[in-house]
Amino acid sequence: MIQLYLTRFLISAILFLMVTFGATWMINPQSLVNFVGPAAALFSGLLLIWGITPLIAILVISPISAFILGYYFQLDANLAVMVIALLAILLQGFWTKQLVFRFIHYKKWLTSRKHLFFFLLRIGPIASLVSASSVLVIAMLDNQVIQGTFFYTFVNTWSASMLVAVFFIPLLLLARNAEQLKLTKRLFVGLTSVLGSMAILLLFKTSQYEQQSYREALFKQSKMEIERLLIAEVDGVAEQVNSLSAFFKASDYVSLAEFNVFSESVFKQGTSVRALEWAPIIPFAQRKSFEQQSSKILRQDFQIKERRANGAIALAEARNQYAPLYYIYPRHGNQAALGLDVYSNPKHVLSMQKVANSKGVTASAPITLVQDEQAKPAMLFSHATFLTRGSNKFINSSGQKKISLIKKDKLLGFVMAVVQFEHFFQRLAEKKEQEVNFFIQDVSNNEPFTLFGQAPPTANRYSETIIIEVYSRLWQISIAEKQPWFSQAKSWQAWAVLVGGTLGAVLFQMLVLMMAAYSSELGQQVNIKTRALILSKESSEQKSSAKSQFLQTLNKELRLPLLAIKAHVEQLKKKGINNKEITGISHAGSNVALLLDTMMDLSDIESGKIIAKADCFDFYGFLQRTESVLKASNAYEGKSIFFLIDESVPHYLNSDELYIQKLLNALLESAHHLLKTDALRLSIKLHTHKLVDASLFFTLSAQSSTLMNDTSATIELQNNDHVSTNSTSMAMANKYSQLLKGDTSFTTLSSGAGVLSASIRVSVSSIEEQEQQQGLTFDILS
Template identity: 75%
Template structure:
């Protein structure tokens, strides 16, 4: 048994893996949820035809699928997500089987358009709700978000599952139940379905490409804007520092009021600078004098201090020179920094020697600054200020080495700016609130420092990393979409293509299968009609056989009394008794015998025992003989009939001469009774059909000047059955005309005169047949 199911197991496993990876690859953007809908539809179809084997294959192969998604596509296919996906696939498969079990088991899903409609409705729109609902939970787990709407994800999964189901399951059932349609129809349905599937796939793929291109363009634009704005803000800060540095270089002495006035103009530019500071160079021998002068000018106790290794601030130890913070704007809130020697800054934060050696502004490592009772990250931007001697100015004009010139210059001090980008980053984040999020770190050393934000989720989002050099510091900016793709607002074009494409594909497949169902429906109706006709024919044959048996029995039963009566009449005649009564008995017996012969004739015609011949004979000679018989017959005493032969009637025809003669006798007898006239005219005409095939028409009308009108009630109700019931001879005429391939009708002219006509099918004799018949006639005469 396992050997029998082993091929099904491998086929199911391969189709399952191919569908999962194919759906993830084809549906943009690539996501862990993309495979659930199509794979659920696939397993539903396999479950319908192969039973439990596909489910075993899915259970065993799912770990391989999870490993492949993790290893090759870097999806977080964890146990929770894969368990929910697997349960959704199995549940949809079993639900689909329960919904359409009767359609498949009794093979009636394609027998009519009504059954097909409800079959597609159950395997597609209804069953696909399972995987679409499960994907909502998977999306929340995969994207690690609970807020936002996932309605587009629901509709997208529902659409994918439904389309795979309505295209794949019918083709699978047609391949298994080949007896439902012929090979040509199955090939037509399969080829048309594949073309339709490819067309809708191309349409949806194009729409997805346009959506993702537009989405990517918006993200890249946001990334460029963020990078540009951050660089602009940093450049603005440095420009302010350079302005202040130029101010100190241009003046021999800058007073506190001048410094405050210049700094105020810089602060009005709404930058990220929290404070501007000036730290002049003070030699050891001038320390005491500088402290006394500064205390008087600043109107507070001013002493040069330094930051110890433990972070505390104490009086500066003796050394060759100091760079204490002398001017601070704004001074309010920053008094604690007055007198702090910038040379005492930790080297990992800001090396003042590096500032001296550099010609540009140097940024420090991020530090925590207390502002508004909150600790926020900040940075120190510092620039060394030199004064050029007269010799150095001349050397610059002659183009000497720049490094030698700088070393010869006198260091005046340092311009320091305390910068906090926190407000700027928050403001920038609010501008991009609906688009992107960003996370900024200083990664200049092995120990990173967060400047703004927090680690960003990257599942189903566009992400980008920007590496930026900020004046000796290295910043890393991580940018990601604010919302994952599945919860982002979609344009009306995206919704229109998804909904229109889904229902258009469903309608297309339904119409293709409807044609096949209509063909099956017609075939079924033909079978029903055929069976009904066969049963009717069998019933008619039984009735005809019973009638024939009855007539044969009746004929045999009546023949014996007639023979006895005839023998008795002959005995009476031999004895010389031949009076009127004996003659009447003889005539009555002859009429009864003729009636029995007629009944047997009619019975044999109905049962098909008599078949008309197609012999060549002289039709004109036949008509002459028949007319002579009519005129010489005793039954026609006081009556007359005139034969009128049209020129189109050939001399020789192929037909049954005997039954034509019986037909003419029957219609002439009937015409006397129905037309109520003793003077009749028989017109004979021919109508050619094709080649030698033709029809002969015998039309009988009254020759009286005053035409005899047929009763309207009689004419309106005339048909073959009524004529047969009213006249035995008319019934004979009808049967003889049918036997000869024609018909008999009673009609009326516009003048009201009655017309009785009969038609038969004949073949015009060829020249060879006429010559052969003439030769036989001459031989008989000789």
């Protein structure tokens, strides 16, 4: 007994692990909700046949499955999720057992199609609601979201649980209750169910592959679009900075008005630039004059300032040269930065020496600007403007342009742009067709700086991290789907495959089991009919035995007085007394004796004691003897009969000569009564069925000279039909005909004449049988 329970424990544990990992691996995308429905259906089936043992196995094996799910599938199988999943599995199992207890206990789930329908309805659609409802909570915990719809998760889990229950539980019960169906039928149902489940699994896998491929393509398209737009925006800012630098490089002197006009044209393009700045190179010797001239041009007190190490702004100390911010557009809101020496910028933010050496656009580290009373990240895009010396141009005699050798480039100043990508990122994130979230960080330093957004959740979502270079800075962009797969909007094709495939698979399995249930129904009906026939046969045999016993007793009781009467009549005849009364008594006794013989024949035929023979005999000789006897008897009684034999009737037949004679006697006696005539005509024909099997027909009708033409006689015949057929002679004719595997009938023609016919089954004697019969006849004659 312990070994039996241990075997069941191991089988339950192995099946639970197989279903758990198989469902998680096969259902895409992989998620903790995938195994709940199939595992619940599996536990329901095991609980129905093995009781408490599968429960212990699942409780013991659940921690192991949680560890493997977390380690191998990289799923967050935490305690809360696994407890909810385990409770849902157990609850569905016990609810299923409660729903179908009567079907299983009384073994009637496959006894009829009605029982089967309600059984499948309870183990599938109804019981699966438990796991389908519980996965909504698991999905929220697993996906780390509460908002959104999880209807697809509900339907998907409900479908998986229902399909496993409908396909697995009936096969499990058939394997256990082998007495319900024969081995061949169980093999047919099992093989058909396995093939059907494989077909529906292939259909779902194909649909999942198409859905996930389409989903991945959309994600990659969104990722590439975000990367393209972001790089385009950054390059656009750098292009504007380069244009302003070229403007200062191409002119000997750029006035404030010209700078404002150029900057205004830049801002009209909808750029992310918040401010454009120009910082010329001022030697220490020209500081005073530059400050005085700038004060007049800018119409405010202008002094060259610097940023100290503590972040405070103060007058710049004496050094070889300065790069103060001279032009700023727009000045409103940025006046505090006028005169600030950019050389005093923190080195970790933007090194101006690095900008000068790069001779291209250089981006600074992100800085925090207070704008509209909110701190928002910004960047400085800077470009050093050089004046090329020794670039005098002339044309030689051949017409080619020549440029003198460059001796040294003179640094004129720095063009700077204060850039804030916040609005651009926001517009990009709010695009309706954008189904992804992104998180941008500057990772050039050890500590990343967040430029936009926050780290998106990646559970059950496509996610990817890319790094792009932004003019000496490195940006890390984390992109993930906005919603997990289970709460994303699905196409009508996905819903059609899920709903249609589920219903189709359930109907397929139902039809397969319905055929088995119908077979059980037929078997039950056959058993009921068989038992009824056996009881009827036993009752009939008892009645027949009682009737036979009664007739035998009656025969014995009546024989004794008949023998006494016969002996008394014989004594009277010996004494010479042979008057009309004595003759009547003798004739009555003979009739009573004949009646008793007839009743005994009827009883023996009904009880099956009499079996017709199939001996070869001379049928024509038999007819001649019968005709002679009948004519002699009829002549005494004032009757006549004419035999008409068809040429198709052979001379020798195989049948029972004695009962054919009894049949003819009974037919003739009935014919005189039914046809109301003393002149009969007997037609004999043969109809061949096969090579030797044939039917012999006897047809009795009135001779043409004695046909009754008056209507009253015809009506009387028709009215007396039922009475005559119940007479003793007609009953004997029916019994003899049935004994010889034939039938009798009485019909009335349109002319009003009656016809009595009978048929028997015979076989045509072979040549060997005829020769043998002829030899016996010659021996007897000799």
